């Protein structure tokens with residue numbers, strides 16, 4: 082079968098041209114370009130645009146004509162130059178040739194898709210963006226592949242509907258997999274296509290049908306009288322409308338007994354709510370006219386038929402128009418450039434694949450009936466010995482723990498069962514017995530008994546689960562499975578910070594890796610950055626490979642993974658600066674949180690020239706917090722507490738882990754701001770109380786057995802297991818892909834001791850960019866080195882030197898801690914005079 086048929090060549094040419102056009106569009110995202118400029122079409126564009134559209138029309142009509150006459154015309158092959166032979170095609174022999182080429186010899190009726198592509202392409206060249214290029218080409222390609230084979234299967238190659246291409250592939254498939262297989266492929270592929278492309282699944286279709294139903298019902302209801310009062314009113318209205326039809330030349334204002342028909346545009350609901358308290362005013366929905374929402378709009382007079390013609394004036398507040406104006410601008414930008422795509426810099430970035438995670442294979446929960454029966458008998462027997470009668474007992478088998486739920490007989494006190502925890506543990510001779518009395522929301526008492534042969538919960542199984550794959554959480558963190566074997570996930574943005582504790586060797590590092598892995602599997606590098614603090618130096622070092630993709634660091638930081646306590650202090654303070662800057666951006670954009678802000682930015686409602694940028698989430702991971710507190714104390718505690726208190730709205734979240742959850746490490750200030758806690762096995766019940774405010778973590782069995790407290794209730798989970806080689810593979814997979822030029826730069830922060838006193842200003846030694854920098858600083862009124870870095874594309878050291886010179890010359894004030902320096906000159910005119918003076 083020939084691949085390079087003329088039809089295919091044309092298709093390839095179209096795709097190439099489309100790619101060039103799309104790339105051109107992306108490159109041309111220059112904000113200064115005005116809407117007018119972009120609308121002007123160059124002559125070649127007009128020529129080629131029209132050429133493509135005309136070609137598409139010729140193709141389409143030739144194809145239609147060919148389909149009607151192909152039998153009689155096919156015998157004329159090779160008579161192109163013979164004037165005596167006439168063709169019945171609307172475009173003569175050329176039309177006939179085109180039809181033969183595209184329909185008979187290649188694609189069958191799918192040739193119309195080619196004609197359509199010519200049309201789309203012509204439209205794109207003329208900058209009429211009615212079609213989304215990628216989607217259109219995607220759909221077209223699918224149809225070009227699928228339709229001929231399908232037609233071939235239906236017609237069995239008879240006629241021209243399948244074309245040679247369709248028939249040959251159908252024939253080949255038929256011989257390889259048989260007719261049933263062929264139909265199966267066709268049906269599965271078209272179903273998949275609809276499901277994936279149009280998100281058609283039964284629930285979706287059902288909800289869409291429901292919506293449609295609701296809308297229709299709503300409309301019908303709106304037309305129906307819903308009370309006798311309304312009914313009467315409607316009758317009156319009907320009478321009055323009849324009247325109004327009779328007196329055709331009367332107007333609303335002139336005729337008192339006339340109820341106006343007002344069509345409310347979709348944004349203004351034809352509301353009963355705003356009008357129903359007014360007696361006898363009927364507002365009906367109709368088509369044709371609309372309320373003018375312009376500020377100059379005439380007041381609308383609504384005349385009530387019953388109340389002696391009291392004028393009711395509705396005026397539209399002018400502010401609506403202001404919003405409309407800015408919305409219009411952003412809409413224009415969106416129409417021109419599309420929505421802002423934060424992934425564009427790393428558009429080809431591939432998310433890690435599931436096969437990077439190991440399949441451990443032993444995840445089936447094998448129910449050992451003997452063990453269950455034995456434990457049940459022991460529990461019942463023991464409770465009986467202590468005169469605790471049981472009405473019912475039920476067991477739920479989880480990966481590591483079996484939960485026995487008992488309903489005690491009437492009159493038994495819960496406290497008396499709780500007291501028996503140690504006795505039950507002794508009797509079952511098992512570690513890790515936990516009694517939950519009562520089980521929240523269940524009316525039972527739970528006894529968790531560890532299983533003799535626990536099942537492994539692998540990271541692979543939880544990442545591959547539908548629950549994780551289909552989640553719409555902003556920062557989904559999958560911990561593992563609950564004791565009823567359900568996958569447990571939580572949204573880090575809702576936590577909003579997580580405190581983890583666990584004695585050494587109990588699964589804390591695996592837990593951190595599980596959290597990081599789940600985020601890496603869901604978030605694009607443009608959406609998420611990690612700040613990693615690892616005083617132990619070995620736990621998080623694996624992640625250094627993803628520095629240019631996912632890590633954030635200080636401008637002068639050598640390693641993105643911070644191991645030095647002094648640098649930790651600077652980084653935490655720098656995060657506080659980032660937090661403050663983000664709050665300023667949110668304030669200027671009138672947004673309450675990062676989600677709203679990023680949405681506005683994506684919709685091009687925020688101007689990057691005013692400092693706005695797409696804000697990735699930042700997750701700070703501290704592996705050994707106790708060590709930091711011991712070496713740096715308050716210097717670390719204060720910024721951590723500040724971040725924990727304030728940073729959630731601006732997308733900065735903290736995960737702090739410690740081996741020793743003692744009160745001098747997890748102070749009241751820290752604890753109060755970390756509602757979500759995860760506890761692996763700890764040494765004593767005092768530690769358990771420090772981390773969870775209740776005992777229990779000391780009763781865990783280790784190896785990822787954990788308790789998770791979400792602020793309300795404590796849940797027992799089995800943490801998913803992800804081994805170091807798996808994390809290494811994921812980091813390698815990401816690290817090998819194209820990344821950003823460097824790690825995400827946090828704002829500079831230098832502690833007071835590190836900023837040297839700035840000497841006297843020497844005009845001869847000033848940097849060549851000194852004046853430009855001064856203009857930027859004065860025009861923005863922000864004395865920030867990182868802004869200079871960004872605007873002038875400088876390294877940190879040079880920008881810092883220029884800032885020192887600006888300070889020495891008196892243009893900016895001294896170093897101001899976490900805040901930007903004060904700018905001493907208020908406008909550009911004064912600055913120019915000042916620079917003139919300096920030049921003398």
Ligand SMILES: Nc1ncnc2c1ncn2[C@@H]1O[C@H](COP(=O)(O)OP(=O)(O)OP(=O)(O)O)[C@@H](O)[C@H]1O
Pocket residue numbers: 537538583584585586587588589590591592740784785786799800801802803
């Ligand atoms: N979720 C889990 N499932 C199965 N086994 C686990 C799980 N988590 C941890 N383990 C086992 O426990 C061992 C120790 O885990 P991990 O390294 O996470 O401990 P740790 O608490 O971080 O210790 P340290 O603080 O000393 O680093 C692992 O090597 C593994 O064998």
